[in-house]
Amino acid sequence: MSTAASAKPQATALGARSLAKSFGGRPALRNVSFELRARELVAIVGPNGAGKTTLLSILAGVLAPDDGELDRPAGEIGWVPQQPALYSKLSVAENLRLFARLERLADPEAAVKRMLAQTGLQARADEEVGRLSGGNRQRVNIAIGLLAAPPVLLLDEPSASLDPRQRERLWEFISELIDGGTTVVFSTHNVAEVERYANRVLLLADGELLFTGTPAQLEQAVGGDPRDLEAALVDFLHQRGH
Amino acid sequence: MRWLLIKDLQILRRSPLLVGLLIVYPIAIALMIGLALSSPPGKPKVAFYDQVPPGQGKIRIGNQQLNVAGYASDLLSSIQPIKVHSQAQAIAAVRDGRALAAVVIPAALPQEIQSLVTQGVGRPTVQLYLNTRNPLERQFVDQDISARINQVEQAVSKQVLRVAVSDLQEVLNGGTVQVLGQHVQLLGLRNARTIVEGTLASLPAGSPLRVALRQVVGFANLAIQGLGFASPVLGSIGSPLTVDETQLAGRTTPTAAYAAAIAVIVSLMFVTMLLAAGMLAVERSENAYARLVRGLVTPAELLSEKIVLAGGCATAVTVVMAACVSLFVHLDWARFELWVVALALGGLAFGALGVAIGAVAREVSAASLMAFLVSLPVAFIALVPGNAVSGALRTVLDAIAFLFPFKPALQAISSAFSGTAPGIGLPLVHLAVLALVFGGLATVAMRRFAGR
Numbered sequence: 001m002s003t004a005a006s007a008k009p010q011a012t013a014l015g016a017r018s019l020a021k022s023f024g025g026r027p028a029l030r031n032v033s034f035e036l037r038a039r040e041l042v043a044i045v046g047p048n049g050a051g052k053t054t055l056l057s058i059l060a061g062v063l064a065p066d067d068g069e070l071d072r073p074a075g076e077i078g079w080v081p082q083q084p085a086l087y088s089k090l091s092v093a094e095n096l097r098l099f100a101r102l103e104r105l106a107d108p109e110a111a112v113k114r115m116l117a118q119t120g121l122q123a124r125a126d127e128e129v130g131r132l133s134g135g136n137r138q139r140v141n142i143a144i145g146l147l148a149a150p151p152v153l154l155l156d157e158p159s160a161s162l163d164p165r166q167r168e169r170l171w172e173f174i175s176e177l178i179d180g181g182t183t184v185v186f187s188t189h190n191v192a193e194v195e196r197y198a199n200r201v202l203l204l205a206d207g208e209l210l211f212t213g214t215p216a217q218l219e220q221a222v223g224g225d226p227r228d229l230e231a232a233l234v235d236f237l238h239q240r241g242h
Numbered sequence: 243m244r245w246l247l248i249k250d251l252q253i254l255r256r257s258p259l260l261v262g263l264l265i266v267y268p269i270a271i272a273l274m275i276g277l278a279l280s281s282p283p284g285k286p287k288v289a290f291y292d293q294v295p296p297g298q299g300k301i302r303i304g305n306q307q308l309n310v311a312g313y314a315s316d317l318l319s320s321i322q323p324i325k326v327h328s329q330a331q332a333i334a335a336v337r338d339g340r341a342l343a344a345v346v347i348p349a350a351l352p353q354e355i356q357s358l359v360t361q362g363v364g365r366p367t368v369q370l371y372l373n374t375r376n377p378l379e380r381q382f383v384d385q386d387i388s389a390r391i392n393q394v395e396q397a398v399s400k401q402v403l404r405v406a407v408s409d410l411q412e413v414l415n416g417g418t419v420q421v422l423g424q425h426v427q428l429l430g431l432r433n434a435r436t437i438v439e440g441t442l443a444s445l446p447a448g449s450p451l452r453v454a455l456r457q458v459v460g461f462a463n464l465a466i467q468g469l470g471f472a473s474p475v476l477g478s479i480g481s482p483l484t485v486d487e488t489q490l491a492g493r494t495t496p497t498a499a500y501a502a503a504i505a506v507i508v509s510l511m512f513v514t515m516l517l518a519a520g521m522l523a524v525e526r527s528e529n530a531y532a533r534l535v536r537g538l539v540t541p542a543e544l545l546s547e548k549i550v551l552a553g554g555c556a557t558a559v560t561v562v563m564a565a566c567v568s569l570f571v572h573l574d575w576a577r578f579e580l581w582v583v584a585l586a587l588g589g590l591a592f593g594a595l596g597v598a599i600g601a602v603a604r605e606v607s608a609a610s611l612m613a614f615l616v617s618l619p620v621a622f623i624a625l626v627p628g629n630a631v632s633g634a635l636r637t638v639l640d641a642i643a644f645l646f647p648f649k650p651a652l653q654a655i656s657s658a659f660s661g662t663a664p665g666i667g668l669p670l671v672h673l674a675v676l677a678l679v680f681g682g683l684a685t686v687a688m689r690r691f692a693g694r
Contacts, residue, residue: 061536075537085529089253101245102538128256144533 012058013038014077014152014184017066021054021207028054030207032068036152036183041174044187045233046204047242048061052187053082054107054202056154059185062230078150078182079128082157084141088130092121092140095129101146115143146177155186159193167218173198189229203233205242246539246547250521254555264555268509268563276324286322286383289335289371290329300358301370308401310352319384329369336371343383344371359402384432414469418665431469435462455464496573503656505567505590508621510560511648514589518552518596523609543687545597545681552596560585563658573659580666581656587673588651594680595647601687624649647676 014036021029029051035040044052057063061074088093094205096115100108116122119139124132130141140221144155159167171193173183188194194201195215203218205213211218215229222235250344254261295299300307324341332344347353347370357364367390372384412419416430430435475517511561525531525544564573564581596613603609624643631639643649654669656662 006269057532079533079536081529081532085533087249087253087524087528087530089256090249094249098245099533099538102534141475180425218528 002083008126008136008166011038012036013040013072013144015071016059016184017069019058019065019070021051021058021063021066025106027207029058031066032204032207032209034202034212035210036185036233038151038183039178039181040183041178041201042183042202042204042241043188043198044185044204047196047237049206050204051207052204053156054207055202056187059066060154062217072152076150076152078145078148079160080142080145080153080155082160084129084137086137086140089128090126091126092116092132093125095140096143098145099145103148105148111147115147117141118146118176133166134161135163135169138162138166138170141169142173146182150182150209152183152185155184157189158163159188159190161217169192185219191233195229203236205237205240210235210240210242230233243539243543243546243550246534246544247551250547250551253521254525264513265559268506268513268559268653268692270565271505271509271563273288273583276425285320285322286342286386287324287340288383288387288437289326289332289341290318290321291326291332291344293329293349294347295349298349298354300350303360308398310355310398311538315341328669331608333371334375342373343387345369345387346371349664355398359398366609389568399405410469414466431466435459435466438462458511467675499573499624499660500656501601502564502571502573503652503659504625506560506564507648507655508584509563509650510556510585510588510651511592511617511621512614513558513559514552514592515599515617516610517555517595518548518593519600519603519609519613520606522548522597522600523603523606526604527606530590542685545601545684545688549590549677549681551593553593557582557585557589560589574661577658577661581655583670584651584654584658584666586672587677588654591647592649594677594684598680598687601684602690620646620648622654644672645676647673650676 013033019029020027020030032051044055048050052065053237056079058065059070059074060077060079061233062079075087087098090098093116097108097111100111100157103111105111116125119142121136121139121143124136129137132140138161140154142153142158145155158174159170162170164210173184175197177184184199198215201215201218202209202210211221213221218236219229219232222232222239261307294310299310301310302308324335326335329346332346335341336344348367348369351368352368354364354366358366370387373480381446390510392616411417412428412430414431416433418425419428438455438458441457442452445452445455522545525534531544534544541549564585567573568575595616599612599616600609602627602640622645626639650669650672654666654673657666657669
């Protein structure tokens with residue numbers, strides 16, 4: 001399994017410049033700029049209302065920014081929403097086939113087979129999604145996001161509803177994606193996962209990007225215990241008035 | 243759109259309860275309406291107390307007898323009579339709900355009629371007691387019994403006239419009448435005139451009787467002339483008026499076909515709106531909407547797919563329903579292609595209204611409830627009879643009905659079923675415009691509410 005230590009970031013996979021978004025006059029995102037490198041696993045963290053989901057939605061093309069730009073079209077970016085976005089009355093294969101056709105893939109059946117193999121769901125291919133466990137539903141959810149083999153995959157709190165075993169299997173799966181060359185960006189409240197898996201952290205608060213760097217750099221920035229990222233995160237936000 | 247349609251049909255196929263309801267519901271409505279239209283109305287239970295003693299129900303008009311009691315059998319044939327033996331029992335039967343009404347024939351009724359007919363004095367009265375608890379039933383019984391009593395009145399009038407005309411003929415031409423059981427020969431005016439004229443001719447020229455007999459002949463001539471006119475005049479009074487009905491607005495829809503059209507459109511409305519609103523809400527309750535519209539399909543394509551899906555399914559179901567109804571009610575099968583066109587365009591318009599509702603609701607249950615709540619007043623307003631409300635309110639109701647698909651859909655399918663005026667063209671155009679308007683509103687609503 002790949003971890004932060006074993007990842008080898010390469011060229012730029014996605015660049016965002018001066019992204020801004022307001023809802024009803026209330027700023028949700030302010031002048032956010034960053035670059036993601038290929039094969040990088042980046043965590044977006046921050047307190048509730050920080051703008052994590054808004055940022056991911058803009059990167060995914062679900063929301064249009066009021067200002068700023070991205071250097072990669074949304075069609076080349078895979079997106080996995082927090083709640084599984086699939087049809088519970090359809091089987092695993094039918095869900096994958098539907099989205100493969102809507103993605104206008106050249107060979108939808110091949111894509112379905114590839115994703116079934118990649119997610120380890122071949123045996124459940126004909127089972128209705130509504131009967132799957134939360135972990136397996138999330139795997140199908142991610143598989144749909146990966147159908148078009150995007151170079152960048154966005155995951156919105158992917159492990160939020162999973163038990164520890166399912167979470168472990170999810171991260172194994174994501175690590176395989178990284179090894180396969182995909183850049184993965186995920187939002188989370190689980191600092192332990194950030195510490196364990198992320199190459200880099202984007203720390204948001206009140207719509208502002210306050211920090212970009214590795215988990216270790218965040219800990220160093222507040223001069224805290226290098227083994228306690230959560231405390232470092234809280235101290236960092238506190239020092240900056242959040 | 244094709245893949246979304248297939249997906250939705252797969253989902254529907256795996257929702258047997260929903261699909262079963264969508265199919266069974268309109269067919270059940272069709273059968274109920276068909277049976278209601280093809281069955282004659284039931285006979286109301288009426289307590290009946292005849293105080294006229296047996297054999298006393300006859301009146302004498304001229305030299306003829308009229309059996310008034312015989313007309314009671316006509317009344318009894320249109321009701322389920324509950325025989326009672328007193329006026330109090332009759333009233334009690336109505337009070338305790340065993341009878342919807344009670345009819346009491348007073349003992350003096352034949353004499354009252356006799357007095358009225360022969361002397362112009364008297365007020366023959368039949369007593370009617372009605373149960374007022376159910377206004378609809380009360381109205382039905384009241385109308386039915388009033389109609390039967392009117393028949394009795396007409397029969398008596400006719401008989402009186404027939405006797406009068408017969409007596410006049412005897413006065414004019416003579417004949418045999420019965421007086422106190424004896425046959426008496428009646429001379430008649432014409433015969434009397436002939437006798438007087440013969441007597442006149444045989445009298446000497448200077449006879450003083452000539453002047454007097456000529457006056458008698460002159461009077462006989464005048465009487466014969468006058469009474470000769472009286473017979474056809476009396477006959478015409480006895481004949482009921484004939485109503486010459488002229489329809490100025492073209493053929494009207496037969497009542498049964500119109501009722502069938504209402505049933506079909508009500509079903510079309512419910513099936514389409516519930517399906518369109520529900521299937522659109524499914525996209526959001528399954529969290530798939532955002533995934534779909536981030537480049538896979540446009541919101542307009544998604545809404546169009548739901549409208550086509552709901553409209554198509556509802557059209558198929560209601561065409562089958564119309565075919566079932568046609569087993570009971572005459573519908574013009576030669577215009578079948580117009581049935582399909584009217585139902586399809588109606589389905590699209592209702593579908594567009596359904597997705598406009600589904601666009602503002604996130605949950606399937608909320609969308610279905612909203613669609614149901616909107617459907618009822620839409621149908622109700624369109625079905626309020628024009629003459630049931632005042633002018634200003636009628637204008638308001640017409641304006642509201644114009645904004646929704648029910649009325650034009652009803653006009654279109656009524657015309658398709660029976661080829662009635664004002665034709666199918668305008669309602670179809672109206673439906674097409676409403677489909678576009680509600681489709682546009684749904685698109686705006688999706689943009690406004692999709693992020694919730």
